[in-house]
Amino acid sequence: MTSGIQRLVVCLSAVSLLQLSLAHAANDSPPLHVFVNDACIIADEPYFMPPMVAKDGTEVMTPKFLPLVGLVVGKLVEMYVNSEIQSGANAVKSKGARKDTRYAFVRQMNLYRADLQTTPTLAINSKLGCMTIVAANLKPPGTSCTADYLPKTLPAELLQQPEEQWKTSRTDSSVENQLRRANICVEGRAAAVYESRFEFSTDGTAYRLRRAGYRINSLLTTQKSGETRSVLITLKVTQPGATDQQALLSGAWVNFGSLTAGAQSSDTSADVPPWLEVPPLSVEARRAFDERTRTHQDVAGQIEALRRAITRNQRVLEGLGQRIRAASGDIAAGLNQEQTRVAVEIQTQGAELDALTAEYQELPREPLEFMPVGIEVAVTETESEKKLQLALADLIQSSGSVVASQVGGAATDALSKGVNDADLKLGPDPAEQQATLGQARSRYFDALLASRSAPPGDAAQGAQAQLRDAKRHYNDARQSLGLEALP
Numbered sequence: 001m002t003s004g005i006q007r008l009v010v011c012l013s014a015v016s017l018l019q020l021s022l023a024h025a026a027n028d029s030p031p032l033h034v035f036v037n038d039a040c041i042i043a044d045e046p047y048f049m050p051p052m053v054a055k056d057g058t059e060v061m062t063p064k065f066l067p068l069v070g071l072v073v074g075k076l077v078e079m080y081v082n083s084e085i086q087s088g089a090n091a092v093k094s095k096g097a098r099k100d101t102r103y104a105f106v107r108q109m110n111l112y113r114a115d116l117q118t119t120p121t122l123a124i125n126s127k128l129g130c131m132t133i134v135a136a137n138l139k140p141p142g143t144s145c146t147a148d149y150l151p152k153t154l155p156a157e158l159l160q161q162p163e164e165q166w167k168t169s170r171t172d173s174s175v176e177n178q179l180r181r182a183n184i185c186v187e188g189r190a191a192a193v194y195e196s197r198f199e200f201s202t203d204g205t206a207y208r209l210r211r212a213g214y215r216i217n218s219l220l221t222t223q224k225s226g227e228t229r230s231v232l233i234t235l236k237v238t239q240p241g242a243t244d245q246q247a248l249l250s251g252a253w254v255n256f257g258s259l260t261a262g263a264q265s266s267d268t269s270a271d272v273p274p275w276l277e278v279p280p281l282s283v284e285a286r287r288a289f290d291e292r293t294r295t296h297q298d299v300a301g302q303i304e305a306l307r308r309a310i311t312r313n314q315r316v317l318e319g320l321g322q323r324i325r326a327a328s329g330d331i332a333a334g335l336n337q338e339q340t341r342v343a344v345e346i347q348t349q350g351a352e353l354d355a356l357t358a359e360y361q362e363l364p365r366e367p368l369e370f371m372p373v374g375i376e377v378a379v380t381e382t383e384s385e386k387k388l389q390l391a392l393a394d395l396i397q398s399s400g401s402v403v404a405s406q407v408g409g410a411a412t413d414a415l416s417k418g419v420n421d422a423d424l425k426l427g428p429d430p431a432e433q434q435a436t437l438g439q440a441r442s443r444y445f446d447a448l449l450a451s452r453s454a455p456p457g458d459a460a461q462g463a464q465a466q467l468r469d470a471k472r473h474y475n476d477a478r479q480s481l482g483l484e485a486l487p
Contacts, residue, residue: 029102029135029191029220029221030135030136030137030190030191030220031104031135031136031137031138032102032103032104032133032134032135032377032379033104033133033134033135033136033138033184034104034131034132034133034134034377035131035132035133035134035182035184036128036130036131036132037129037130037132037182038128038129038130039129039130040129040130040132040195040197040212040213041130041132041178041179041181041182041184041195042132042175042178042179042193042195042212042213042215043130043195043212043213043266044130045152045178045181046152047151047152047153047154047166047168048151048152048153048154049153049154049155049156049159100221100380100381100382100383100387101378101379101380101381101391102135102220102378102379103376103377103378104133104376104377104378105374105375105376105377109125109372109373109375110125110369110370110371110372110373111124111125111237111279111370111371111372111373112124112125112281112285112289112369112370112371113125113367113368113369113370114289114292114293114367114368114369114370115367116293116296116363116364116365116366116367116368117365118300119296119300119303119304120289120293120296120297120300122281122289122370124278125369128198129197129198130195130196130197130198130212131195131196131197131198131209131235131377132182132193132194132195133192133193133194133195133233133377133379134179134184134186134190134192134193135190135191135192135193135220135379136176136186136187136188136189136190136191137186137187137188138184138185138186138187139185139186139187143185144183144185145180145183145184145185146180146181146183148177148180149177149180149181150170150171150172150177151170151181152168152170153168153169153170154166154168154169155169175190175193175215175217176189176190179193189217189218190215190217191216191217191218191219191220192214192215192216192217192218192219192220192379193214193215194213194214194231194233194254194256194379195211195212195213195214196209196210196211196212196233196254197209197210197211197212200278201275205277205278205280206275206276206277206278207252207275207276207278208252208272208273208274208275208276209233209235209252209253209254209273210254210272210273211254211255211256211267212266213264213265213266213267214231214256214259214263214264214265215264216259216260216261216262216263216264217261217262218261219259219260219261219381220379220381221381222381225261226260227260227261228258228259228260229258229259229260229381229382229383230257230258230259230381230382230383230384230385230387230388231255231256231257231258231259231379231380231381231388232253232254232255232256232379232380232382232388232391232392233253233254233256233377233378233379233380234251234252234253234376234377234378234380234391234392234395235251235252235253235375235376235377236248236250236251236375236376236377236378236395237249237250237251237279237373237374237375238373238374238375238376239279239282239372239373239374240372240373240374246374249279249373250276250277250278250279251276251395251396252273252276253273253392253395254273255273255388255392258385279373281370281371282371283481283482284371285370285371286481286482286483287482287483287484288370289368289370290478290483290484292368293368295363296360296363297441299356299359299360299363300360301441301442301444301445302356302445302448302449303353303356303357303360304442304445305442305445305446305448305449306349306352306353306356306449307353308442308446309349309446309449309450310346310349310350310353313342313345313346313349314346316342317339317342317343317346320335320338320339320342321339323335324336324339345453433477433480433481434481436477436480437477437478437480437481439477440470440473440474440476440477440478441474441477443470443473443474444467444470444471444473444474446470447463447466447467447469447470447471448467448470450463450466450467451463451464451466451467471486474486
């Protein structure tokens with residue numbers, strides 16, 4: 001899993017929170033709140049052991065205890081809301097809401113984020129590791145409940161046992177208590193909590209959601225005792241348009257199977273859905289990124305070219321040293337002159353590198369965000385598996401984001417399909433196009449540096465010819481992605 005995409009995200013470095021509000025499909029069900037984080041709140045709740053205290057009153061920590069330190073805190077580190085909340089009623093006015101489905105929406109968030117700390121780097125916005133859906137009434141905004149969280153305490157005598165034998169000694173194992181760790185403050189009882197993990201293909205161009213666990217205190221569509229419902233979680237990524245009709249960029253899902261009130265599980269062995277295409281950066285967003293980071297890219301490109309040139313010259317210098325030791329007479333004298341020239345060039349390049357690095361440090365380096373999208377999360381509870389499959393078929397047909405070659409007619413059996421990275425058929429590969437652009441960019445800045453340092457005469461003419469050729473290839477790569485050519 002690539003770090004740029006693994007750390008949806010993300011965009012998606014720091015822990016982030018995406019909280020969405022409910023579009024009521026029924027008046028008697030609690031609202032949905034969706035949290036996206038780098039880890040699951042419930043499934044990944046860590047053990048905690050109070051520090052051991054020595055006779056002199058100081059804390060004692062053994063090497064085996066150290067990995068547990070800091071995993072349980074009053075709140076998730078650097079949690080922040082990065083989206084604007086709105087009523088979901090407006091979002092479904094043009095398409096209508098299913099009676100067996102509860103919706104949660106965010107009006108808009110930027111799907112991609114540019115990090116400008118060392119070089120302009122564009123990746124999925126946020127750390128997308130796990131999606132936690134909480135069906136509950138929450139306490140008013142600003143309420144803090146982390147101080148009331150009872151951690152999953154591990155008795156000291158169990159520390160030497162295998163981890164699979166660990167058991168907590170805490171007295172409150174309710175899901176409401178577990179949510180307090182993330183400062184999610186439930187009013188009363190939560191109806192249900194669902195968690196799903198994001199998984200990404202090796203090249204970062206495809207993703208899928210995988211079940212991480214659930215806690216069901218009550219179903220959302222019925223209060224009848226003993227009733228069972230088939231549950232499907234769906235996630236839709238839409239691109240805002242000029243009208244109320246928004247383009248669906250991607251749709252993902254998780255089948256939680258047949259559930260009843262009181263059910264809970266941390267089982268992840270359910271059937272794995274097929275890979276889905278990660279929404280690629282739009283042409284408009286790529287142009288905006290290129291325009292807003294043009295100076296950063298130019299300075300960073302020169303810095304990278306200088307580093308490569310210094311590395312090459314250092315290798316040349318090492319090779320000259322070996323040849324000098326084996327040479328004599330005029331040959332040795334000539335090699336010594338060349339060694340001096342290369343050493344001076346390294347010093348000059350090092351000074352220029354320092355100056356450009358200082359110049360980059362003075363540029364604005366606050367992260368930038370691009371490509372606004374809408375997010376819709378829905379929990380569908382149906383009375384039969386057939387209805388659930390029909391709901392899924394509608395999602396697949398409308399999104400067209402399934403990229404597994406063998407999924408084809410996924411309308412009836414996609415819930416049980418799973419593929420390997422080798423089965424992905426994405427057509428034009430955005431990652432490959434970006435790699436081609438990166439290679440052409442490096443070649444251009446290398447040629448630009450060589451043309452500036454070439455001695456007068458035939459060498460300078462040759463360097464200029466190479467620069468023209470490199471610039472042509474760089475512009476071809478830029479235009480293939482919808483970017484303007486360099487003048």
